[in-house]
Amino acid sequence: MSGQKHAEIAGGGIGGLTAALSLARRGWSVRVHERAKELREIGAGLFVWENALRTLEALGAYDEVASTGEWNKSWQIRDHRNRVLQSDWLMKDSRLITAERQALHMAIANQAMRAGVEICTNAEVVGASSDGYLELATGTKHKADLVLGVEGVTSRVRDQMPGQKNIERLYDGGARYLIRRNENDLEVLNSSIECWNGGRRVGVIPVSKEHIYLYLCCPIADKKGAETPPNIDSWVKSFPQLETYLRRLTDNGKFVEFRDIRCEKWHHGRMAILGDAAHAMSPNLGQAACVTMQSAYMLARCVDEAPSVHQGLRDWETKFRPVVDATQRLSRFYGRVGTRWPVVLQDARSLMIAAMGRSAKLQHRINVAVRTDVTALAPVL
């Protein structure tokens, strides 16, 4: 009998594929079940911070991402008067590549397939059990040493996890779009910008030679801001300095409300949940997918090195959960400051944000995920 361990994974997004690749690199056989007809990322761009870059390097998917994404030398926050409050926000300990989602997703998928991962599309998972079964909508059950639910916010595997699960509305949200990039967009050459005005924020993020990723965030109570397709005139009124980008918006995005998901437990027996399924968070720090990749890598490392899968899952949750919980909390705080600050106190907010940017101690704290190197021989946690 072969001693090779086997994993069944629900969800072929960034989290599921990173977990699959991490396990396959350690010699596991892995099958991924993706509900969609094909592997496809919904959304536009992503911030890929140091913690995710290290994970991609360790898994051999870095070169493909680095060759298509944009290297950022600066990451600016500008206020309602278009003053630059910070120009290297969170970059003191971190490299930053901004990339098209699909490019990142396919870089991981390509490596996973090369490493022997079996990816089944049109395969909807409806449940799992702690003794190591994953169940498909067709009625088929697959047995494994490890089953993972990485199917995003609507996870069915999460339903089988004991303990409390909270899905909390945050009352703010955002829409993501890709626009065409042209040679006059010099201010975003190797540089990303986020502009604030009242409760609205716009990010202008170069993600490839062809595209800029634009995100528009606001409270859900801001009816014009939350319109899909975007109410371009209303956004131009708030951000006239960004008109050249905003006028290029087309109907390729959608406004969604942000949610925090918090679960009492991430594992039970041979079953675990990972990524948005376990800890969806607001995207304000651009870290949700990055910590998911780190977590996937860490999970594979723990289950592979521990004497049993159950022990490995326990080690993983004990060691890595504090990093995720802190990132989720800080992201939520950032969102509150950005979208729910009283308009009359905007100048005070600008002073505060500028001061935060100067505080190495604070940035160090916010950058908890970046400082955590799960790929090091003895992970720095």
Ligand SMILES: Cc1cc2nc3c(=O)[nH]c(=O)nc-3n(C[C@H](O)[C@H](O)[C@H](O)COP(=O)(O)OP(=O)(O)OC[C@H]3O[C@@H](n4cnc5c(N)ncnc54)[C@H](O)[C@@H]3O)c2cc1C
């Ligand atoms: C506006 C916005 C901006 C963001 N920006 C950033 C950023 O800059 N940087 C960053 O790090 N993160 C960012 N994030 C967060 C990031 O998108 C998510 O954390 C990440 O995509 C989660 O990956 P996942 O694999 O856990 O889930 P998902 O990406 O949701 O993937 C889940 C997969 O499972 C499949 N699936 C669902 N149900 C089933 C089922 N029953 N059976 C089988 N398959 C199923 C889905 O089709 C999908 O392919 C942002 C999020 C939002 C909303």
